Amino acid sequence: MRILPVTLGFRGRLVATMVVLVVLVSLAIGALFMAYLFEEERTRALTQLDIGERLTEEVMARRTNLELSRLSVVVQDFGFLSAIASGDRATMESALNNHSQRVDAAFAVLMNQDRQVLASNLAGALPELNNAMFESAIHQGYGRQWLALDGQGFELLLVPVQAPGLRAWMLAGFALGSQTAGVIARLSDTTVLFRARSGDRGDYQAFATSPGVNEAQQESLVQTVSGERYMDNPHYFTRVVPLSGRDNHLQALLLISRDASLQRYYQRAGEVAMLVLGILVAAALLALYLARSLGRPVLQLADYARAVGGDTPAEPPPVQGSGEIRQLNQAFTDMVRRLREREEQIRYTATHDDITGLGNRNALVQFTRSLFQEHRHCSVVGLRLDELSEINDSLGLELGDRVLVGMAKRLREAFTDAQLLARTGGDEFLALLPPMSSGQLEQRALAAAAQLRKPLLLDSTPFSLRISVVTLELPEDAANANEFRRRLNLTFEKASDHPDTVMRYQPGEDESHLRELQLIADLHAAITGDGLIMHYQPKLDLATGQLVQVEALVRWRHPDLGQISPEEFIFLAERSGQIHDLTAHILTLVARDARQWQSQGLDLGVAINLSALDLAWRGLTEHIAHCFRTDEGDVGHLTLEVTEGAVMEDPENAMVVLNELRSLGALISVDDFGTGYSSLSQLRRLPVRELKIDKSFVLNLTDEPQDQLIVKSTIDMAHGLGLKVVAEGIESLDTWALLQSWHCDLGQGFALSRPVPAADLPRVAGELAARRPKLMKHSTETLS
Numbered sequence: 001m002r003i004l005p006v007t008l009g010f011r012g013r014l015v016a017t018m019v020v021l022v023v024l025v026s027l028a029i030g031a032l033f034m035a036y037l038f039e040e041e042r043t044r045a046l047t048q049l050d051i052g053e054r055l056t057e058e059v060m061a062r063r064t065n066l067e068l069s070r071l072s073v074v075v076q077d078f079g080f081l082s083a084i085a086s087g088d089r090a091t092m093e094s095a096l097n098n099h100s101q102r103v104d105a106a107f108a109v110l111m112n113q114d115r116q117v118l119a120s121n122l123a124g125a126l127p128e129l130n131n132a133m134f135e136s137a138i139h140q141g142y143g144r145q146w147l148a149l150d151g152q153g154f155e156l157l158l159v160p161v162q163a164p165g166l167r168a169w170m171l172a173g174f175a176l177g178s179q180t181a182g183v184i185a186r187l188s189d190t191t192v193l194f195r196a197r198s199g200d201r202g203d204y205q206a207f208a209t210s211p212g213v214n215e216a217q218q219e220s221l222v223q224t225v226s227g228e229r230y231m232d233n234p235h236y237f238t239r240v241v242p243l244s245g246r247d248n249h250l251q252a253l254l255l256i257s258r259d260a261s262l263q264r265y266y267q268r269a270g271e272v273a274m275l276v277l278g279i280l281v282a283a284a285l286l287a288l289y290l291a292r293s294l295g296r297p298v299l300q301l302a303d304y305a306r307a308v309g310g311d312t313p314a315e316p317p318p319v320q321g322s323g324e325i326r327q328l329n330q331a332f333t334d335m336v337r338r339l340r341e342r343e344e345q346i347r348y349t350a351t352h353d354d355i356t357g358l359g360n361r362n363a364l365v366q367f368t369r370s371l372f373q374e375h376r377h378c379s380v381v382g383l384r385l386d387e388l389s390e391i392n393d394s395l396g397l398e399l400g401d402r403v404l405v406g407m408a409k410r411l412r413e414a415f416t417d418a419q420l421l422a423r424t425g426g427d428e429f430l431a432l433l434p435p436m437s438s439g440q441l442e443q444r445a446l447a448a449a450a451q452l453r454k455p456l457l458l459d460s461t462p463f464s465l466r467i468s469v470v471t472l473e474l475p476e477d478a479a480n481a482n483e484f485r486r487r488l489n490l491t492f493e494k495a496s497d498h499p500d501t502v503m504r505y506q507p508g509e510d511e512s513h514l515r516e517l518q519l520i521a522d523l524h525a526a527i528t529g530d531g532l533i534m535h536y537q538p539k540l541d542l543a544t545g546q547l548v549q550v551e552a553l554v555r556w557r558h559p560d561l562g563q564i565s566p567e568e569f570i571f572l573a574e575r576s577g578q579i580h581d582l583t584a585h586i587l588t589l590v591a592r593d594a595r596q597w598q599s600q601g602l603d604l605g606v607a608i609n610l611s612a613l614d615l616a617w618r619g620l621t622e623h624i625a626h627c628f629r630t631d632e633g634d635v636g637h638l639t640l641e642v643t644e645g646a647v648m649e650d651p652e653n654a655m656v657v658l659n660e661l662r663s664l665g666a667l668i669s670v671d672d673f674g675t676g677y678s679s680l681s682q683l684r685r686l687p688v689r690e691l692k693i694d695k696s697f698v699l700n701l702t703d704e705p706q707d708q709l710i711v712k713s714t715i716d717m718a719h720g721l722g723l724k725v726v727a728e729g730i731e732s733l734d735t736w737a738l739l740q741s742w743h744c745d746l747g748q749g750f751a752l753s754r755p756v757p758a759a760d761l762p763r764v765a766g767e768l769a770a771r772r773p774k775l776m777k778h779s780t781e782t783l784s
Ligand code: C2E
Pocket: 537, 552, 553, 554, 565, 566, 567, 570, 586, 608, 609, 610, 611, 641, 671, 672, 695, 728, 729, 730, 731, 748, 749, 750, 751, 755
């Protein structure tokens, strides 16, 4: 069996406490009452015994009087006196017998003046008689003495026999018997028992009792120690009434049955117990009621507290109570109200910007979340204060804040119909407007921008603000909060490059942006791992048709996005600061491949492309030397292709770096020549060895007279400056022949070979060697 949990609730404790209290009090009162009852019964009994004692004495006195009056008749009887006068013993005895029977005496004795027995009807010897009895008889007319004889009690009465003058003494013994006991018992409402003992120390013997006392009772009572007025007996309240004076040979015992009073006592006790029980039940009921009426509002408040803590809205309970409960309820309701106020305040600060009072980023998140969930439409105007950090830095935060407040005020005026106006970044504001057409939206944005760009008066100093403005439409331009945030940022970035316009988000921008982000992220792994490989495209000597050099072109196959154009990822590497690592890696790869094909007997120069940013890389020269330096101490057969633009960006620095590279033994080639604005005269000052005419002029060379003009004159002029010329993008043998006829030095293009992996180079070299006669023949044919 499981033991009940010992923890009691508030109500349980209340009930338990009350019940225990009532039990204790009731028991105490009950016990007191019972003790009182007990004492009362005892006192009652003792009072009754007192009365009984007095009654006993009274009855004894009456009896004595009666006996004396009878005796006085006897001693005056003529016949009796005559018998005494006769002096004849037989006559005297006969008269004594007659008369003693008449007065109901048990025995009688006749004595002369000298107390000698004249006649007697006593069976045994005459017991010793007190002098005092004779004295009393002389002075008062009678003497009395109690006597226990053979276990019986007797009252001895002594009267003088006068005729006149004392003739004799007459002594009569009256037995104490059940009759006397019965009289006393009846009058005092007690049980009466007479007992006697013969010697001073002997046992008492009962010799008479009132009716209704059985033998066993007699036995038990009679043996009880004497000499005390009360005797302890489990069944009786007892009073000892001594009859025979000091010797105490005769006693009357007055008895009141304890059983009856005990019975009464128990009956009372039962009644008290019933009363206590009744009080208990009443107290328990009262406690329950109190606990309920006290406990219910407390529990209701507890429920309310739980509900307030939870999500569901809660109403205060209709607490009916007074005093403390009402106070508790009041305090509780106040607390809940204050909590709600504070919650309200927290909610307000959580969704509002403390400087401008507009919504904050949280407000935007909440708004767009429900917007997207409910598929609602919305037009967005975004505004960015381009110079806030400058204002903060130079004029202080306080002024910066006032600028923001001023902006917010103007925004409120410009977008009175906004569903949400929020400051969503330090310098960024958004107005979320009801849906409208793109044209309308642009108009609204322009108008607002015009308002906001108006000089703001702060301390009577006008501040003109530069503001980027963008627009987006939801959900057309973004399907979730993340997209929205990203595309907003993207559009703001674009807008900062185009001041004074309203920049609209262009679909697809974000996707390409994301692709770029992914490529930038993955490029690092490709560089450090082995995600990049090199391909090599042959360059042929146009005069001989011989393979003299290859151009190293990097290749990246992205695990998810497939082949990525080097133009795309090199641009991203530049933008993300990875270009030096990339170039360093490429240089390492090419050096390894070049050693490989050299060991296979291929004697080929290699051209490597450098990014514009590589020219600003301090460690470039050292790294190239480290990768390519041969036993002879220089980097023979190495060409470095640098675009026009790269050189022209920072000609001073380019000059230094290119000179360094030149002195290492590398040749410098200007790539994509013709696409920039460098003039040949500028190039002359640089340690450049070669020009690579951009493929855009070569691809359609045979069909474009314009291109032919450019290419031919470039070749001529370059030669004039002592520069070699390379043509790339040769896609047809006709172009090849044309360039040959113009004495272009080197040619490169799909018509000769596509870029191939290093491992294929020996094969490609063989094929080109085999094609060589044909190439040369074709050109002679074309030219002729
Ligand atoms: P680029 O330096 O002008 O390289 C020549 C590009 O023209 C190569 O494209 C090549 O495959 C292509 N090409 C060669 N012959 C023909 C032809 O007959 N017809 C046509 N249509 N194209 C031809 P690719 O490999 O895609 O490289 C593109 C650009 O990427 C390169 O232009 C270069 O600027 C850059 N790049 C490639 N590899 C590297 C590298 O390792 N380092 C650096 N810094 N840039 C590189």
